[in-house]
Amino acid sequence: MPSMTVNERPIRFDMDPETPLLWALRDAANLTGTKYGCGNGDCGACMVLVDGEALRSCLITIAEAEGRQITTIEGLSRDRSHPVQQAMVAEQAIQCGFCTPGIVIAAAALIARNADPSDADIKQAIPNLCRCGVYPRLIAAVKRAGRVARRVERISAAPAPGIDARDAAASVPAMRPADEDSR
Ligand code: FES
Ligand code: FES
Numbered sequence: 001m002p003s004m005t006v007n008e009r010p011i012r013f014d015m016d017p018e019t020p021l022l023w024a025l026r027d028a029a030n031l032t033g034t035k036y037g038c039g040n041g042d043c044g045a046c047m048v049l050v051d052g053e054a055l056r057s058c059l060i061t062i063a064e065a066e067g068r069q070i071t072t073i074e075g076l077s078r079d080r081s082h083p084v085q086q087a088m089v090a091e092q093a094i095q096c097g098f099c100t101p102g103i104v105i106a107a108a109a110l111i112a113r114n115a116d117p118s119d120a121d122i123k124q125a126i127p128n129l130c131r132c133g134v135y136p137r138l139i140a141a142v143k144r145a146g147r148v149a150r151r152v153e154r155i156s157a158a159p160a161p162g163i164d165a166r167d168a169a170a171s172v173p174a175m176r177p178a179d180e181d182s183r
Pocket of ligand 2: 093094095096097098099100129130131132133134
């Protein structure tokens with residue numbers, strides 16, 4: 001039974017050791033922030049940190065992840081305060097959001113080793129596919145995240161966690177909670 005640390009908690013998966021890590025995280029650990037895009041290593045939507053390196057979890061078996069430190073998007077920060085999360089929101093580098101967890105993980109790994117990346121560094125480190133085409137804003141966001149990590153800029157862009165759905169929808173009539181119309 002492969003054991004590993006996921007978001008700082010020890011986990012043992014009672015599953016076939018050849019199960020892709022992506023399946024185990026999503027279906028067994030209920031960590032659905034990590035996305036299934038292609039299942040084939042092409043899109044990067046499934047990226048997680050494995051001992052600090054951004055890897056495609058659809059290509060790693062849980063046997064291969066044995067004993068490793070896994071960080072998913074849920075574990076990157078407790079309050080969405082990671083510089084990449086803040087900068088992605090501030091630069092509006094999110095459209096549908098499906099690619100975003102994988103991109104944030106890849107960007108976090110880059111910023112951890114190089115907080116002042118060039119455009120070329122970013123393109124090389126973040127090969128993730130985005131069907132919405134956020135690429136120009138992504139470059140700006142990663143550079144801004146680097147400035148935050150280097151402490152030459154401060155931002156506080158992401159909303160606080162735990163917002164009540166009714167409050168979140170208050171200024172967006174089309175997104176009113178479903179039960180509101182029945183009252
Ligand atoms: S789902 Fe893993 S690379 Fe696309
Ligand atoms: S924001 Fe939609 S796929 Fe990237």
